[in-house]
Amino acid sequence: MLLDSRIFLDVVVNASFVLTSASFLLLSALFGDALITRFDLKTFLKALGFGLLGLSSIFNLSLGMPVGLLLILFGFILDPFSKLRPLMPLPIVFLLFLNGHILLFVLGLLITLAVFQLAYTTSHRDLMPLGIGFTLLSIGEYFYHLKGIEHLSQLSLAGSFLYLFASLIFLGWLWSYMGIRFFKVKFKAEEHLPSKLPPRG
Numbered sequence: 001m002l003l004d005s006r007i008f009l010d011v012v013v014n015a016s017f018v019l020t021s022a023s024f025l026l027l028s029a030l031f032g033d034a035l036i037t038r039f040d041l042k043t044f045l046k047a048l049g050f051g052l053l054g055l056s057s058i059f060n061l062s063l064g065m066p067v068g069l070l071l072i073l074f075g076f077i078l079d080p081f082s083k084l085r086p087l088m089p090l091p092i093v094f095l096l097f098l099n100g101h102i103l104l105f106v107l108g109l110l111i112t113l114a115v116f117q118l119a120y121t122t123s124h125r126d127l128m129p130l131g132i133g134f135t136l137l138s139i140g141e142y143f144y145h146l147k148g149i150e151h152l153s154q155l156s157l158a159g160s161f162l163y164l165f166a167s168l169i170f171l172g173w174l175w176s177y178m179g180i181r182f183f184k185v186k187f188k189a190e191e192h193l194p195s196k197l198p199p200r201g
Contacts, residue, residue: 009157016160017057019167024054024068026174045075066095069107076114081122084114101145108138129173136166 031047034040049071056064070091077084087110094106115131118124140162147156 009160012164013160016164016167019171020163021054021057023167023170023174024050024057027170028054030174030177042075042078045071045078049073049075066103066107069104069111070095073107073111073114076111076118079118081118082114083117083121101141101147105138105141105145108134108141112138126173126176129169129176133166133169133173136162136169140166 028047028050031043031050034043035047049068052061052064052068052071055061056068073091074088076082077088091107091110094103098106112131112134115127115134119127119131140159143159143162144156146152
């Protein structure tokens with residue numbers, strides 16, 4: 001029974017790692033694709049940030065995660081409808097005084113706040129899954145932080161589950177956007193098709 005539990009946990013940890021890395025890189029590609037038609041600073045920061053998160057997950061880059069989250073945060077705060085611009089210096093202060101999982105937890109919460117604020121201010125409810133994903137990611141980082149506390153170290157395993165759920169939400173959000181994009185392209189293509197076949201000569 002103990003062996004089965006250990007195998008199950010190993011599967012969860014590995015699945016969490018693979019899906020998290022894939023979701024970050026695919027989200028980077030999604031935002032990067034939006035830059036093809038028009039360059040936009042906030043979109044560029046999100047693409048770069050998610051790319052850094054993906055590479056950091058794969059290659060275990062210690063600075064990549066906080067920098068990636070910081071870039072994503074700035075990408076949302078720079079939105080014209082964001083009301084959090086006065087808070088822009090705050091994450092830099094956190095970088096100076098916090099580190100490790102607790103820093104990622106705080107940055108993740110700030111991104112969650114920025115996403116939900118935009119979702120409600122602009123009525124873009126399609127941003128809600130992204131906010132929920134970052135909420136799970138943040139809580140996961142807090143559980144990872146507990147690994148360094150002797151009596152709570154076992155709770156750190158919950159971090160992998162939360163990252164797994166977060167990555168599934170990110171992938172679902174990505175899939176919905178890809179579907180919308182596909183139908184838009186298809187609709188535009190159909191608009192250019194003749195409504196009737198040309199008469200035969």
